[in-house]
Amino acid sequence: MKSRRDFLKTGVAAGAVLSLARMGRIFAAEPAAAAAPVAPTPGNRPVLVAVRDGSRAAMLDKALASLGGIGAFVQPGQTVLIKPNIGWDAPPDRGANTHPELVGHLTQLCLAAGAKSVSVFDNTCDQWQRTYANSGIEAAVKEAGGHMVNGKDATMYREVAIPRGVALKTAKVHQLVLDSDVFFNVPVLKHHSGALMTAAMKNLMGVVWERDVYHRTDLQQTIADFLTLRKPTLNILDAYHPMVRNGPRGRSVDDCVEKRMLLASTDPVLIDAAAARILGHEPAVVTHIKLAAELQIGEMDVARAEVRRLSLA
Amino acid sequence: MRRHWLRTVRWVLAGALLAGLTGAFLDFRGLEPAPLAHWLAAVQFLPSLVALATGASLALAGLVILAATLAGGRAYCSVVCPLGIFQDAVSRVSNWVRRRHPRLPHRPAATWVRQAFLWATVAGIAAGWAGLTLSLLDPYSVFGRIVSGLFRPVVTLINNALVGPANAAGLDAFYRVEPQWAAAGALAVPAVMLLLITGLAAWRGRLYCNTVCPVGTLLGLVARHAALRLEIDESACTKCGDCLRACKAQCIDLRSSAIDFSRCVACYNCVSACDQHGITYRFAWRRSAGKPKSETRLVHRSSASEGGNSKLDSRRRAFLADSGTAVLAVAGVAALLAPRTGRAAAVATPVGGAPGAAGPLPGHEASRGICPPGAAGVDRFLDRCTACQLCISACPTHVLQPAFLEYGFAGVMKPRLEYAVAFCNFDCRRCAEVCPDGALTLLALADKQVTRLGIARLDLEKCVVKSINKDCAACSEHCPTKAVDTIPYGDNLRLPQMHDELCIGCGACQFACPARPTPAITVTGHRRHDRAQKKIEKKAEAPQSSGDFPF
Numbered sequence: 032m033k034s035r036r037d038f039l040k041t042g043v044a045a046g047a048v049l050s051l052a053r054m055g056r057i058f059a060a061e062p063a064a065a066a067a068p069v070a071p072t073p074g075n076r077p078v079l080v081a082v083r084d085g086s087r088a089a090m091l092d093k094a095l096a097s098l099g100g101i102g103a104f105v106q107p108g109q110t111v112l113i114k115p116n117i118g119w120d121a122p123p124d125r126g127a128n129t130h131p132e133l134v135g136h137l138t139q140l141c142l143a144a145g146a147k148s149v150s151v152f153d154n155t156c157d158q159w160q161r162t163y164a165n166s167g168i169e170a171a172v173k174e175a176g177g178h179m180v181n182g183k184d185a186t187m188y189r190e191v192a193i194p195r196g197v198a199l200k201t202a203k204v205h206q207l208v209l210d211s212d213v214f215f216n217v218p219v220l221k222h223h224s225g226a227l228m229t230a231a232m233k234n235l236m237g238v239v240w241e242r243d244v245y246h247r248t249d250l251q252q253t254i255a256d257f258l259t260l261r262k263p264t265l266n267i268l269d270a271y272h273p274m275v276r277n278g279p280r281g282r283s284v285d286d287c288v289e290k291r292m293l294l295a296s297t298d299p300v301l302i303d304a305a306a307a308r309i310l311g312h313e314p315a316v317v318t319h320i321k322l323a324a325e326l327q328i329g330e331m332d333v334a335r336a337e338v339r340r341l342s343l344a
Numbered sequence: 345m346r347r348h349w350l351r352t353v354r355w356v357l358a359g360a361l362l363a364g365l366t367g368a369f370l371d372f373r374g375l376e377p378a379p380l381a382h383w384l385a386a387v388q389f390l391p392s393l394v395a396l397a398t399g400a401s402l403a404l405a406g407l408v409i410l411a412a413t414l415a416g417g418r419a420y421c422s423v424v425c426p427l428g429i430f431q432d433a434v435s436r437v438s439n440w441v442r443r444r445h446p447r448l449p450h451r452p453a454a455t456w457v458r459q460a461f462l463w464a465t466v467a468g469i470a471a472g473w474a475g476l477t478l479s480l481l482d483p484y485s486v487f488g489r490i491v492s493g494l495f496r497p498v499v500t501l502i503n504n505a506l507v508g509p510a511n512a513a514g515l516d517a518f519y520r521v522e523p524q525w526a527a528a529g530a531l532a533v534p535a536v537m538l539l540l541i542t543g544l545a546a547w548r549g550r551l552y553c554n555t556v557c558p559v560g561t562l563l564g565l566v567a568r569h570a571a572l573r574l575e576i577d578e579s580a581c582t583k584c585g586d587c588l589r590a591c592k593a594q595c596i597d598l599r600s601s602a603i604d605f606s607r608c609v610a611c612y613n614c615v616s617a618c619d620q621h622g623i624t625y626r627f628a629w630r631r632s633a634g635k636p637k638s639e640t641r642l643v644h645r646s647s648a649s650e651g652g653n654s655k656l657d658s659r660r661r662a663f664l665a666d667s668g669t670a671v672l673a674v675a676g677v678a679a680l681l682a683p684r685t686g687r688a689a690a691v692a693t694p695v696g697g698a699p700g701a702a703g704p705l706p707g708h709e710a711s712r713g714i715c716p717p718g719a720a721g722v723d724r725f726l727d728r729c730t731a732c733q734l735c736i737s738a739c740p741t742h743v744l745q746p747a748f749l750e751y752g753f754a755g756v757m758k759p760r761l762e763y764a765v766a767f768c769n770f771d772c773r774r775c776a777e778v779c780p781d782g783a784l785t786l787l788a789l790a791d792k793q794v795t796r797l798g799i800a801r802l803d804l805e806k807c808v809v810k811s812i813n814k815d816c817a818a819c820s821e822h823c824p825t826k827a828v829d830t831i832p833y834g835d836n837l838r839l840p841q842m843h844d845e846l847c848i849g850c851g852a853c854q855f856a857c858p859a860r861p862t863p864a865i866t867v868t869g870h871r872r873h874d875r876a877q878k879k880i881e882k883k884a885e886a887p888q889s890s891g892d893f894p895f
Contacts, residue, residue: 081893083893120769120770121771156822158741158766161769183522184519224821224829224830225817225830243818246808246856247808247859247860249815251814276881280823286881292893308894316836333895340893342892
């Protein structure tokens with residue numbers, strides 16, 4: 032058992048060294064729309080689009096329209112990664128995972144915009160085949176024409192350095208995060224018993240191989256540190272039916288409340304700061320939001336952002 | 345050689361059954377439907393007898409097999425028993441490799457060896473060691489362990505080697521799977537049995553079935569009194585020996601033109617091989633007064649040197665011996681079915697003790713091996729489980745691993761939950777869905793979700809939150825019942841807290857705990873399962889906010 036794991040570690044480390052040459056690609060390959068830390072706006076204020084009272088798909092359409100359409104993020108021929116939260120073996124109405132309607136619709140939009148491929152994965156907490164199937168995401172993505180990728184295949188993770196990380200100096204990161212042209216982070220908003228809440232930043236724990244390292248090192252700092260490696264092209268938060276207690280796994284639909292909201296921003300810190308308010312927290316109380324702002328990953332003061340509040344009611 | 349239709353039917357049925365069961369035991373991706381795996385296993389003879397005792401489905405399969413054998417011989421051994429079919433496949437491959445079909449001469453039955461194994465089986469069951477005895481000698485379980493423990497990881501590795509080329513060719517359906525190797529101690533018995541059975545099959549066909557296998561011996565006893573028996577038509581027989589060459593059981597004696605139907609596995613190779621149509625089924629009950637030609641006693645003492653009177657004596661002795669064995673077999677089955685009380689079970693389990701207490705809950709006895717939900721408890725489980733390992737192959741998380749000595753000697757190779765590998769998926773019941781004999785009862789999902797296998801014990805001194813003063817709560821995050829939640833601690837931190845009454849011992853917390861060298865939260869197994877409480881909560885209320893958006 033131990034020797035096999037060690038073998039894998041050595042193998043992945045060796046692979047990481049070999050792939051150092053490719054590291055430049057992570058940033059070089061990012062599309063123009065995502066190259067800047069925030070979307071260009073008057074006074075260079077970061078933009079947060081908040082939509083409410085529509086279906087998830089309709090709210091996504093509305094948010095994207097406000098940001099210049101899907102074409103502002105996906106160019107024809109590009110490879111797209113969508114990273115939803117697919118952590119738990121639970122049906123969509125439990126709110127434990129991103130809703131399949133949202134993931135399926137985004138997959139469709141990317142392909143319609145000419146994406147070469149759309150891949151979806153998560154390093155799940157529960158058994159992965161069951162989780163992919165029972166979350167409804169596998170069916171939705173396949174129907175839309177995307178690929179579900181095995182997140183439990185150690186050979187798909189490469190060890191990379193995180194030079195700006197405070198506690199997290201290296202991580203084994205899924206190759207799709209390192210190599211995809213476009214990277215959509217599509218979390219669901221939930222209470223979290225350890226991190227207090229989980230939204231955009233916490234969702235990216237699901238692209239690293241060894242989550243226990245985060246927990247063993249400093250959960251809140253490592254969550255923030257990872258964002259210094261690669262920020263998603265766009266973050267889209269499913270806050271339709273957020274889980275407000277017993278998170279992140281939840282026990283029943285009773286743990287969720289109906290908010291019918293969707294947030295979108297290129298700034299993961301800003302989106303999490305607004306999301307904290309939905310759960311009734313001051314953003315600074317959520318430690319990883321505060322730490323990420325200190326690392327200048329994004330803006331935690333919603334008042335200093337351009338917030339576009341849209342309603343479909 | 346023309347193919348007799350009986351042989352063709354045997355081929356088709358045996359091929360389908362072997363493919364279905366091998367698939368179920370190799371199923372590293374969970375592709376085979378659980379009901380199919382369950383049914384193919386539940387029609388096996390000894391599992392169905394255990395099912396008679398547990399009340400599981402297809403409990404009557406064993407009686408049907410006995411009736412079929414009494415009607416026309418041991419077709420079970422050729423068509424249903426996967427170990428038997430596997431031996432036929434081994435013989436075939438071995439003949440092909442050696443480029444010859446060896447002629448196996450007639451050999452007398454190894455009567456005393458056969459009887460010794462049957463006696464040992466019955467004695468084992470009667471002595472209260474049914475679980476151990478059956479796990480060692482049930483042919484279906486012997487087969488299952490070989491495929492699950494030895495072949496499955498190899499097939500997984502082959503799959504992994506094919507993933508690259510397959511994906512490059514555009515076949516998305518292939519993906520890598522971590523091969524599951526059982527502990528060496530749990531693999532020793534299957535490895536030895538694989539060598540023994542492969543060797544015997546390559547050397548002398550169905551020797552194992554007619555020497556060691558207690559099911560073969562028991563069904564042989566019945567077959568010898570079958571209504572329809574294969575017999576040699578002396579008027580047609582030219583003593584060419586084609587049937588001998590075809591017989592894998594070495595049970596055709598051409599000198600006396602007799603077939604030992606107790607060893608015949610009803611493969612119909614001889615029927616196909618005989619160009620003279622000289623071997624056919626004959627109704628044998630009508631002329632039971634005279635000595636039938638085909639009769640060769642299980643107790644093989646009649647020989648040419650004995651005179652007429654002693655022939656009569658030997659028949660009487662043989663009859664008595666048969667009767668004795670039959671009584672023995674019935675006693676064995678009865679012992680298997682007899683209700684067992686097991687250890688005295690406390691009705692209500694008090695939950696108490698100080699938080700952070702170690703060991704089992706009050707009123708419980710600890711068990712190093714943790715048995716799966718539906719087992720009801722270690723004692724009942726070890727008594728019923730034949731260690732076929734179908735559940736181990738079917739378990740999607742691989743938390744089920746074959747035991748070495750965690751349950752003691754009686755539990756070697758039986759499934760146990762290993763939380764260093766994975767944890768029991770809250771919404772999954774696949775182990776009980778496939779279990780052929782009711783060793784694991786298929787509980788309603790709501791019942792499974794409150795079935796307590798053990799109790800998680802939290803040692804806060806080892807907990808990351810206390811030791812490095814940072815947030816963690818991986819245990820609480822994974823806990824499906826919220827037996828572990830968190831309370832405010834220190835400077836805006838969250839510290840895990842146990843609610844013993846909610847814990848079902850699924851191991852999610854232990855698996856997730858990052859504390860090293862040992863987890864800060866570990867499950868102590870209970871020898872007897874009982875019910876945990878379920879957390880009752882009202883519908884959650886939305887946090888207070890004003891306006892359309894709270895920001």
